[in-house]
Amino acid sequence: MLIISAKSGQLGNRLLLFANFIAWAIEHNLTVINPAFEEYAEYFTGTAKDLLCCYPPPYFTAPGNKFIRSKYYKFIKYLSNKQVLKIQEISREKPFSWSKYQASQQIKPGSNVCFQGWLFRDGWFVEDTPQLCKYADQIRAYLTPLPRYTTHPDNLISNIKNSADTIVGIHIRQGDYAQHQNGRYFYTIDQYIEVMNAIAQLFSRNNIKFLICSNLQQEPSLFKSFNCVFGSGDLIEDIYVLSKCDYIVGPPSSYTMWAAFYGEKPLYMIRDVGKTINIKDFVQFYDWQEFFNYRDNWNESFWDWTQ
Numbered sequence: 001m002l003i004i005s006a007k008s009g010q011l012g013n014r015l016l017l018f019a020n021f022i023a024w025a026i027e028h029n030l031t032v033i034n035p036a037f038e039e040y041a042e043y044f045t046g047t048a049k050d051l052l053c054c055y056p057p058p059y060f061t062a063p064g065n066k067f068i069r070s071k072y073y074k075f076i077k078y079l080s081n082k083q084v085l086k087i088q089e090i091s092r093e094k095p096f097s098w099s100k101y102q103a104s105q106q107i108k109p110g111s112n113v114c115f116q117g118w119l120f121r122d123g124w125f126v127e128d129t130p131q132l133c134k135y136a137d138q139i140r141a142y143l144t145p146l147p148r149y150t151t152h153p154d155n156l157i158s159n160i161k162n163s164a165d166t167i168v169g170i171h172i173r174q175g176d177y178a179q180h181q182n183g184r185y186f187y188t189i190d191q192y193i194e195v196m197n198a199i200a201q202l203f204s205r206n207n208i209k210f211l212i213c214s215n216l217q218q219e220p221s222l223f224k225s226f227n228c229v230f231g232s233g234d235l236i237e238d239i240y241v242l243s244k245c246d247y248i249v250g251p252p253s254s255y256t257m258w259a260a261f262y263g264e265k266p267l268y269m270i271r272d273v274g275k276t277i278n279i280k281d282f283v284q285f286y287d288w289q290e291f292f293n294y295r296d297n298w299n300e301s302f303w304d305w306t307q
Contacts, residue, residue: 002032005080005114011040011235012254019139019261021115022055023131026138031056035076038069043149043236046142055142080114132261140262145236152232153241156211160229164209168199169242169259170228171250172214185251189222191273196226198277199249211245213238247282261285 002021018034025032034053041047046057051064051072079085160167177186196210212218213231231238239255242248243263250256252269260267266282
């Protein structure tokens, strides 16, 4: 049994980590439980009624609330910290790879290993057919938000499609990004508007509408020059509605990466505000290995900003 026993980052990180574990578990007929998903478990179909956050889903579930899930997580973390359970550390300096894990033969049904850290990426950037792609449908089904978080976004997208043929989701991430990596990917509203103008120029032949999602409330009048609407501001609704757009744009973030994976939509990550944007700059999730080309420098580049 694979146990994710430590929290790593926020929603986007937790989803991508969980997805990679699920892919590996399916491929090798193992079970994964994720106590560290406790804050977000109530939002998703596969975990809302399962205290253990277990994949494959158990035949009999044990419903949990936030209090019970929190206690359960702390108990598992305590056992792993006391080394009652076998631990596998995953650090930035040594990202984990199953293919290089010599003790992998010990991971058999009936054995339990606690994983701490989030750089578990076999099943994503691998040769041949990535397992995360191979089992994408099962992962999406398990990590689909509950209907109460999808109804409003689905209605919003449906209404937009009545007046536009191309929907571009814009993720404005400010707030925490003012401090994250010393504000490396914090952009002002004027800078986001500059990017939106570039996107509008790129799709000048299309009837385009922007769907803006942000972790801070934005002033609509600042975007009056664009044909745009706003997401609800809810964490789960916004990541879901971004996945329903035709294209996704935002600063480097695992939040938009998950939306791109879940919705199978091309993503453009803003790293140069003044760049002339080409349609080839929008990259499908399955092509990110070639796009980033950071296989020898993951610690310094890719992993540092996927928070």
